[in-house]
Amino acid sequence: MQAKLTTHLAKNFLFLKGKKLLIACSGGVDSVVLAHLMHRVGYVTGIAHCNFSLRGKESDGDEAFVLDLAEQLSVPVFTETFDTIRYAKDQHLSTQMAARELRYRWFEELLKDFKYDYVLTAHHADDDLETFLINLSRGTGLRGLTGIPAINDRIIRPFLPFSSKQILNFAKKEHLYWREDSSNAATKYLRNALRHEVIPNYKKVTKNTLQQVQKTQQYLKNSQSLIDDYMVLIYNLAVTENFDGYTIHLQKLEELPNKETVLYELLQSFGFTDHKAVIDLLTAQSGKQVFSKTHRLLKDRGVFILTKIKASEDIESKFNESDNRSEHYFIQNSEKKITQPIALTIIPTDKVGYLDTNTIYIDQDKIDFPLVLRKWEEGDVFQPFGMKGKKKLSKFFKDEKLSLVAKENVWLLCSNNQIIWVVGYRADERFKVSTTTQRILEIKLLDT
Amino acid sequence: MQAKLTTHLAKNFLFLKGKKLLIACSGGVDSVVLAHLMHRVGYVTGIAHCNFSLRGKESDGDEAFVLDLAEQLSVPVFTETFDTIRYAKDQHLSTQMAARELRYRWFEELLKDFKYDYVLTAHHADDDLETFLINLSRGTGLRGLTGIPAINDRIIRPFLPFSSKQILNFAKKEHLYWREDSSNAATKYLRNALRHEVIPNYKKVTKNTLQQVQKTQQYLKNSQSLIDDYMVLIYNLAVTENFDGYTIHLQKLEELPNKETVLYELLQSFGFTDHKAVIDLLTAQSGKQVFSKTHRLLKDRGVFILTKIKASEDIESKFNESDNRSEHYFIQNSEKKITQPIALTIIPTDKVGYLDTNTIYIDQDKIDFPLVLRKWEEGDVFQPFGMKGKKKLSKFFKDEKLSLVAKENVWLLCSNNQIIWVVGYRADERFKVSTTTQRILEIKLLDT
Numbered sequence: 001m002q003a004k005l006t007t008h009l010a011k012n013f014l015f016l017k018g019k020k021l022l023i024a025c026s027g028g029v030d031s032v033v034l035a036h037l038m039h040r041v042g043y044v045t046g047i048a049h050c051n052f053s054l055r056g057k058e059s060d061g062d063e064a065f066v067l068d069l070a071e072q073l074s075v076p077v078f079t080e081t082f083d084t085i086r087y088a089k090d091q092h093l094s095t096q097m098a099a100r101e102l103r104y105r106w107f108e109e110l111l112k113d114f115k116y117d118y119v120l121t122a123h124h125a126d127d128d129l130e131t132f133l134i135n136l137s138r139g140t141g142l143r144g145l146t147g148i149p150a151i152n153d154r155i156i157r158p159f160l161p162f163s164s165k166q167i168l169n170f171a172k173k174e175h176l177y178w179r180e181d182s183s184n185a186a187t188k189y190l191r192n193a194l195r196h197e198v199i200p201n202y203k204k205v206t207k208n209t210l211q212q213v214q215k216t217q218q219y220l221k222n223s224q225s226l227i228d229d230y231m232v233l234i235y236n237l238a239v240t241e242n243f244d245g246y247t248i249h250l251q252k253l254e255e256l257p258n259k260e261t262v263l264y265e266l267l268q269s270f271g272f273t274d275h276k277a278v279i280d281l282l283t284a285q286s287g288k289q290v291f292s293k294t295h296r297l298l299k300d301r302g303v304f305i306l307t308k309i310k311a312s313e314d315i316e317s318k319f320n321e322s323d324n325r326s327e328h329y330f331i332q333n334s335e336k337k338i339t340q341p342i343a344l345t346i347i348p349t350d351k352v353g354y355l356d357t358n359t360i361y362i363d364q365d366k367i368d369f370p371l372v373l374r375k376w377e378e379g380d381v382f383q384p385f386g387m388k389g390k391k392k393l394s395k396f397f398k399d400e401k402l403s404l405v406a407k408e409n410v411w412l413l414c415s416n417n418q419i420i421w422v423v424g425y426r427a428d429e430r431f432k433v434s435t436t437t438q439r440i441l442e443i444k445l446l447d448t
Numbered sequence: 449m450q451a452k453l454t455t456h457l458a459k460n461f462l463f464l465k466g467k468k469l470l471i472a473c474s475g476g477v478d479s480v481v482l483a484h485l486m487h488r489v490g491y492v493t494g495i496a497h498c499n500f501s502l503r504g505k506e507s508d509g510d511e512a513f514v515l516d517l518a519e520q521l522s523v524p525v526f527t528e529t530f531d532t533i534r535y536a537k538d539q540h541l542s543t544q545m546a547a548r549e550l551r552y553r554w555f556e557e558l559l560k561d562f563k564y565d566y567v568l569t570a571h572h573a574d575d576d577l578e579t580f581l582i583n584l585s586r587g588t589g590l591r592g593l594t595g596i597p598a599i600n601d602r603i604i605r606p607f608l609p610f611s612s613k614q615i616l617n618f619a620k621k622e623h624l625y626w627r628e629d630s631s632n633a634a635t636k637y638l639r640n641a642l643r644h645e646v647i648p649n650y651k652k653v654t655k656n657t658l659q660q661v662q663k664t665q666q667y668l669k670n671s672q673s674l675i676d677d678y679m680v681l682i683y684n685l686a687v688t689e690n691f692d693g694y695t696i697h698l699q700k701l702e703e704l705p706n707k708e709t710v711l712y713e714l715l716q717s718f719g720f721t722d723h724k725a726v727i728d729l730l731t732a733q734s735g736k737q738v739f740s741k742t743h744r745l746l747k748d749r750g751v752f753i754l755t756k757i758k759a760s761e762d763i764e765s766k767f768n769e770s771d772n773r774s775e776h777y778f779i780q781n782s783e784k785k786i787t788q789p790i791a792l793t794i795i796p797t798d799k800v801g802y803l804d805t806n807t808i809y810i811d812q813d814k815i816d817f818p819l820v821l822r823k824w825e826e827g828d829v830f831q832p833f834g835m836k837g838k839k840k841l842s843k844f845f846k847d848e849k850l851s852l853v854a855k856e857n858v859w860l861l862c863s864n865n866q867i868i869w870v871v872g873y874r875a876d877e878r879f880k881v882s883t884t885t886q887r888i889l890e891i892k893l894l895d896t
Contacts, residue, residue: 136580137654139663142590142671193653198646205641206585215587219723222709223590223675229705230678257677261670275667 005162005170006041012150013158019117021045021156022078022110024103025069027062027179029171030122032069034159036176038120039073046076048110048119052084052099055182062179078114080106096189104155111154123148123157125210126164130194132213137190142224147217163210231265239266245295245307246270250282270295270306357424362431364441367415373423374412382419383429393422400425413443453610453618454489460598461606467565469493469604470526470558472551473517475510475627477619478570480517482607484624486568487521494524496558496567500532500547506630513627526562528554544637552603559602571596571605573658574612578642580661585638590672595665611658679713687714693743693755694718698730718743718754805872810879812889815863822860830867831877841870848873861891 009016023038025031025047038045049066051059063079070077088098107119128147135144150160159167171178183192203209238252248266253259260279267278271292281288281299289298298305380393397407413421421427421443433440457464471486473479473495486493497514499507511527518525536546555567576595583592598608607615619626631640651657686700696714701707708727715726719740729736729747737746746753828841845855861869869875869891881888 132584133650134654136664137650137657137660139660139667141664141667145593145664145668190653194650197649197653201645201649202581202585202642205638205645206582209585212585212587216584216589216593219587219589220593222706222712223671225706226678226709226713227671227674230674230681233678233681258670258673261674264670265674 004166005037005158008161009041009158013156016043016118016156019044020115022107022114022116022119023047024107024119024121025049025066026181027065027069028122028181029176029178030124030159030164030167032176032178033167033171034120034122035069035073035075036174039075045073045120046070046078046114046116047073048107049077049079050099050103050106051079051081052102053081054084054095054099058182062181065177065179076114078110082106096191107155118154118156120156120158122159122167124159124162124164124167125214126195126199128160128217129199129210129213130191132217133194133198134190142220142227145217146220146224147214161214227265231262231269234262234266245305248304248306250302250304267292267297267304270297272297359442359444360421360427361433362420362427362441362443363433363437364439365437366431367420367441371420372414372417374414376407376410376412380412380419382422382426385427385429385432387429393419396422396426452614453485453606456609457489457606461604464491464566464604467492468563470555470562470564470567471495472555472567472569473497473514474629475513475517476570476629477624477626478572478607478612478615480624480626481615481619482568482570483517483521483523484622487523493521493568494518494526494562494564495521496526496555497528498547498551498554499527499529500550501529502532502543502547503630510627510629513625524562526558530554544639555603566602566604568604568606570607570615572607572610572612572615573662574643574647576608576665577647577658577661578639580665581642581646582638590668590675593665594668594672595662609662675713679710679717682710682714693753696752696754698750698752715745715752718745720745807890807892808869808875809881810868810875810889810891811881811885812887813885814879815868815889819868820862820865822862824855824858824860828860828867830870830874833875833877833880835877841867844870844874 021038021043023031023035023045025035026049035045035047047066047070049063051063053059063081066079067077082099082102084095084099084102087093087102088095091098091101093101110116111119131148132145148157148160150157170176183189206212234253234256238249240247240249248263253263256262260282263282264275264278271294272278272290273292277290281290281297281304284299286299286301289296291297294308296307298307376393376397378394381390382393382396383390384396393412397410402410410425411423412419413423415431418430419428420431469486469491471479471483471493473483474497483493483495495514495518497511499511501507511529515525515527530547530550532543532547532550535541535550536543539546539549541549558564559567579596580593596605596608598605631637654660682701682704686697688695688697696711701711704710708730711730712723712726719742720726720738721740725738729738729745729752732747734747734749737744739745742756744755746755824841824845826842829838830841830844831838832844841860845858850858858873859871860867861871863879866878867876868879
């Protein structure tokens with residue numbers, strides 16, 4: 001196994017030589033073998049360990065074990081404790097997906113902060129087959145079956161051609177120590193259920209299962225490449241780029257065979273992954289719009305107009321760079337749906353225009369990102385522009401003689417849950433531009 | 449289940465109404481339910497039963513059961529007994545593949561001879577998942593995962609959306625009788641092993657497994673459609689059609705991304721399915737040739753020349769039709785490899801040209817198809833054209849002063865293992881055109 005693995009590393013991962021490598025190590029047998037092997041063959045490594053706080057004392061024991069391992073190998077070690085359950089709940093994710101997001105986000109930070117070149121994970125061929133069967137059982141497309149990539153930007157997975165058994169055998173032969181994860185032995189998660197109750201029998205009744213599955217996955221990757229090549233042609237044929245997005249010309253798609261699948265492939269690259277919703281758009285009326293995490297899609301006569309949504313964090317970092325360009329943003333409302341396109345522009349202090357129903361000017365240093373759009377609630381108060389005191393929003397609506405329906409349609413732009421703007425009606429006094437204002441933010445409601 | 453099934457039939461198989469349908473019925477629960485249901489909903493049906501002679505008395509019992517069923521339903525019944533083991537051995541096939549070939553070939557005959565419109569089989573969603581997992585375990589491409597088609601030319605599979613359990617429940621509820629296949633209960637075959645030892649647990653640990661797999665397979669079919677569309681573009685770009693085949697222009701492929709996968713996709717439609725052999729051709733020298741069951745591929749400077757191979761049976765049926773057109777054939781040598789392009793032409797008796805080293809004229813009624821090309825063997829004799837007696841081939845070669853190498857390169861064209869032509873050297877007296885000849889066959893050696 002060591003000979004096989006070192007040959008494999010020399011043949012396929014030569015570019016790792018001399019680089020700074022961060023080994024993701026849970027303390028389990030796979031990542032412990034990875035840490036030992038990479039160290040032995042002379043690579044420059046550090047170890048990163050995530051404590052997901054999912055198994056109480058056992059999690060802490062894993063962390064202590066990895067700290068010992070790093071000391072034993074005399075390599076740097078990084079550990080981080082996550083409240084995975086809370087994060088999963090907040091983000092509406094499964095525990096495993098939450099752990100995954102937290103893990104990779106932290107790895108990115110470590111790469112940047114400590115100038116590591118790559119993160120190495122110990123994913124192996126059995127992990128790949130498990131993922132295949134999980135995705136299959138949930139209904140997936142071609143991409144969902146092509147497997148974990150061995151090299152994905154700065155994440156490297158050198159163990160993918162090897163089975164969990166090969167790795168375990170190496171660990172035993174070399175008398176290595178590792179931690180058993182109690183959740184591995186249980187069938188708590190689907191992955192573990194497949195690992196213990198399905199895959200062993202599948203391997204028993206078939207031959208060279210893992211190699212054949214990997215061969216299949218390579219063929220599927222090849223097929224996906226052809227689709228990608230075809231979609232480049234379609235893109236050139238039917239899509240034009242605008243300053244803040246893209247236009248898809250439906251007439252061009254109409255001329256193609258399998259236009260529904262083509263449209264789905266086009267749109268999924270913009271984050272639209274609901275197959276049925278996408279197909280329904282073809283027959284939807286002009287004015288219909290749907291949102292992905294990254295884009296708004298508006299159906300207009302004969303075209304789909306795709307506009308990039310800048311997430312609040314993007315807006316924040318943008319403005320910290322004191323960029324002077326005007327940008328269009330779609331700001332998330334409180335239900336995490338994207339509803340209103342708003343232009344935010346930093347402008348010179350002598351360029352302030354007149355307040356109108358669609359534009360406000362505020363002191364940027366008085367607000368905090370992210371800005372949030374939400375509907376009004378009973379009890380909301382703000383300080384109408386030009387007024388000394390606060391006013392209940394319900395009173396403001398009454399004075400403005402808004403109907404019930406009109407009230408329901410009003411959006412509030414908020415910072416730290418303070419109302420900056422009753423959009424289209426009145427700005428708030430607290431955020432207004434004053435003689436001490438350093439940076440002025442123009443916020444303009446755009447036509448949708 | 450009956451309501452579901454009849455709705456499904458009405459929605460997706462309306463075109464079956466009024467057609468003559470042949471139900472493939474093994475006597476097992478699935479096909480018995482199919483026979484009952486199609487009969488009940490008023491379709492015009494007959495029953496076809498294959499006796500594969502694989503389970504002795506049990507097979508005969510199945511046949512008797514199906515005969516009874518047909519009588520009970522008052523529908524026509526067809527049965528055929530196959531020596532599956534022998535056929536599998538002769539054709540180098542697995543028993544299941546042999547049974548499959550025999551079954552579908554016989555169905556084709558029945559459709560033709562008894563003027564049935566469609567054959568219906570009882571394949572269901574569980575069969576589809578089994579096939580998926582079998583192909584996955586053997587290394588397959590995208591096509592191998594897209595599932596059994598519900599409508600494939602004249603084969604219809606109305607039960608594909610239903611699980612084996614749904615079908616079984618219907619049979620029980622309706623108190624139907626059927627035969628249990630003892631090999632179904634055993635794990636003799638891979639399919640049965642998956643059915644009993646893998647899939648039940650996979651279903652247990654996942655949700656709506658069959659529906660999700662079918663959803664996946666629909667997405668995979670969509671992906672395959674895009675590849676097919678792309679390949680039409682590639683075909684128009686890089687392939688020209690000739691009178692007896694195709695030319696692939698490699699320079700055109702060189703300009704494409706993923707040219708190896710493109711080439712594989714192009715060639716697999718001509719029966720070249722060995723991935724590595726196809727890729728190796730890209731770097732092979734001019735003159736290299738390989739063969740699929742249907743085509744010869746010759747690498748020449750900058751091109752692949754694909755020539756259609758006419759199987760011996762095709763040649764035979766062609767000539768029985770007394771077709772006057774000249775055709776080019778590649779005739780199989782004794783090692784089942786295709787080596788020599790030969791033109792066979794039936795010509796009017798007054799059009800006989802001169803014998804030359806590349807052409808012979810023979811009395812077509814004196815020979816039997818298939819014609820076979822082979823190398824010479826010690827002891828071969830023939831009757832050289834113009835001679836009364838026979839001559840050993842070794843003596844003929846000596847008289848012609850052939851070197852050892854030249855002798856090895858000589859091909860013999862044979863009928864019933866009698867030498868018709870020492871190709872390029874001498875025809876045989878026995879097959880020559882005489883005053884009583886009705887049909888003259890011109891055989892011409894073509895340049896390769």
